[in-house]
Amino acid sequence: AQSVTQPDIHITVSEGASLELRCNYSYGATPYLFWYVQSPGQGLQLLLKYFSGDTLVQGIKGFEAEFKRSQSSFNLRKPSVHWSDAAEYFCAVGVRGGADGLTFGKGTHLIIQP
């Protein structure tokens, strides 16, 4: 079975600073990978996805992520964070070939310092 690890439960970043959120997955084949963001009291919004091809993927709100097969990682980055980026970030993995649900990591809570 697949699994996702987000090693950082909380991350605090100053506004304007760069951000990297870590995600490691476990799956026997090439996975589908996703980053979702959840603002307080809101549902989940897709930031970006990796299915195949270019390992550096661009998403909404200035986010990008890089798939590294050798490290089983899919880290999320942003060059300069804004106060509105404060939220919960979830990495997820999907399995090819079936209508299965996504397996989520436990999330990283991002705090932005002024």
Place this chain on the structure above:
Amino acid sequence: DTAVSQTPKYLVTQMGNDKSIKCEQNLGHDTMYWYKQDSKKFLKIMFSYNNKELIINETVPNRFSPKSPDKAHLNLHINSLELGDSAVYFCASSQAQSVSIQYFGAGTRLSVL
């Protein structure tokens, strides 16, 4: 127009009651899902439906039953509610037969007293 909508947004009820949460999607997707987010914000798949057929059913108590009157709707019915059922329940949908982007509703916060 909201793509995936859930009602109600908040649900407060007593232990032992039966309740339902409704979900509708207007994306024309064939597969719909229910997820549970616990108090530590951990998200776990509960069910998925593809063309009105249950595809997966994780280790969820049989007090929970998904009901799909058509492919645009997947309702969640919960019998004999327990304190531990308190959580946020998310509905999602995607195109069928392959993992693709899942679109999530805003969630239903269930509080069992």
